[in-house]
Amino acid sequence: MAIDSMVMIMFVLLALLLVAVLATVVVRNLLGSAILLAVTSTVVALILFVLEMKLAAVMELAVCAGLVTAIYASAISLSKPEQDEKRNVKAENRAWILRHLALPLILIALAVLVVFLVPQVPIDFGTAADAAGGAAGAASPTVQTVLWDLRMVDILSLALLILAGVLGVAALIGKREEK
Amino acid sequence: MLFTMFVVTIVLTAAAGIYSLIASQNLIRVLIAMELVNKGAALLIAIAGRISGQMAQAESFIIALIIVEVVVTAIGAVLAITIHAKTGSIEIGTLSLGKEADHVK
């Protein structure tokens, strides 16, 4: 019973995700696209939360839905194309939609293909995972132990990556200011 | 059933992202497309962790993935802004100029 409701929730979330992804791709406005990407991130965070990956869900929500959207917003505002008053917005929108007409067809074909090709793999859900852990007797490690004890190199390398990002942004942006 | 649902979603997300990557002319839209593709990868790792029973490891992978994503996106955005500042345009077409000049010669 509990598992059934789980499947329902997942189904709704995945459907939501697809809608958000499609909207992100198809929406013509760049800022709107960035905001829809944040919505996509939020849905992914919800899915991760339902999958009981709480830390990852929080990270996804804070970093991808928050920080990345801020990056996009500033990038878009810094690189706003010169608006042409006389542009025929309606015709442009129509051309845009026509150009993206192929997308739904490709996606439907892919979906049908995947449904037929992918084998059925059972996923144990919620209580089942706890039961498996109880049966094995050994408590499975938490994320904290994995990150800090088993995968210490990742912490180091991620710190290095962030350093690279900071220095890189400084190196590319700095020269513009002095102009 | 659930697995199939997940795989369908992941494949469609990645396909939409790749389509957008190929079809779009705007550099920032390209960045957004790459982000979509990455979302699909994150979901696949999550589901892989579920199936193999290594949830904690999968979670640490996803955290690493998210941090990588934000740094790479930041660099990409800065590149796009710099290209805009130099050429006054944010279309992909402006980038192949150097190459075409080379071919003409």
Next chain:
Amino acid sequence: MPVLFLMVPLCGIFLLNLPKRSIAAKFASWLVGLICVLLGVLAATSQMACWKPFNEAFVLPFSDLLSVDWFSAVMLFTIAMVTTAANAVGFDGEDRKKVLARSLLLICLTGMNGIVMVRDLMSVYVFLEITAVSCFVLIAIDQKIEALGGAFKYYILSGVATFAILIANAFVFMNVGSLQFADIQAALADAAAGDGALDLKISLVLFVIGLCVKAGVAPFHGWLPDAHASAPSAVSVLLSGVVIKVAGAYLILRLANEVFVEQPAARLALMVLGAFSIAVGAFGAIAQHDMKRVLAFSSVSQMGYIVLAAGLGSTLALMGAVVHIVNHAMFKSLLFVNAAAVKEQTGTTELDELGGLTERMPMTGWTSVVGLLSAAGLPPTSGFWSKLLIIMALFMADRWVFAIIALGMSIVTLGYLLMLQRNVFFGKLHAGLEELREARKSLTITALALATLTSVVGLAFPVLFYLLSQMGYV
């Protein structure tokens, strides 16, 4: 001990960025050079027994996640060598940019060191991204339009490559439950022994695609000439000299021979890609009008040899691939250092505007000849031996077609490099270049050192080979 390869450059980055930029700019080149030489010495001695007590005394929480075997040691040495050359070429511009560029050089070095030391696919992914991010910025650091375009192209294709690698990782993780090389190999061996089939075909295909993009192997090489030719001179040295090898060829070799062993279809695919790449790179190079673009296409071609040997996978071929990685690092950095000298003295690398430079820049001209001979695989230089090993391995495995392609294309290589040499260094001095002088000391000394190394390794290779075989490496 392996930790030092990450910590020493990290300390260097902090030392560079803590003082004021104007002060840091004064000692930046010396500091980075010192770090590179130190790392080179560490790498060269890393397999000796004298490090054992140190390893046992200092156990950090992540010591056991890093390891240096002889292949890693060779790669670490190559990385240190090429970074030294890139550092000697240097960057121009104001203090702030110089310091930041050298910091990024160190980050790139650290990322590559990480790639060759970790034994876990996820850590490999993170270190790959560190290397890639620092490379994007380094390519674009002069903010020239072509360089920005090259960097963005690299950015997109690298994004596609890392996506392929990630999905492959996810499939492996789904099947095995771990991403450590040892675990994956054990699981595959179990599956082969009849303990249940592991279906890893999708991830194999994706790994091949992703790593070939990173290595710049032929159908996926679109970004390489643009990025490598438009980058600042020092960055071209780094990119062509070592980044494509560590991010692409090293990982292909490591995965093909230590993780996904016994996968004949993947091996054949690698060989076909390699042979294709050799041809595309060689014929592409003929059509170019720019010295740096010729050299970039030549990189595509030489990576083909490495991938071809990696695909063959016999002991002799692997030996050839590793030696060719080192050789290519030596002669391609040499040639790019000389391209930097030409660019600095004449202001251009267009072939039509150059000619007869040997008269005025004898050191640059004659060291180029050494690099050219090594690239074409002619006897007195080290390039001859690695190509000989690879082609011999192909003949011994009865891969006649591949062997003939490899042999034939090395003649084409000689052709386009001779064309390059004649257009740039030999012949009549091009009009307007009468005032030309030899390049600055740091460039000529680097070029001379690399040329000497190439010839010494070439002359002493039989001895080296004998020593290596005595030590049980061959």
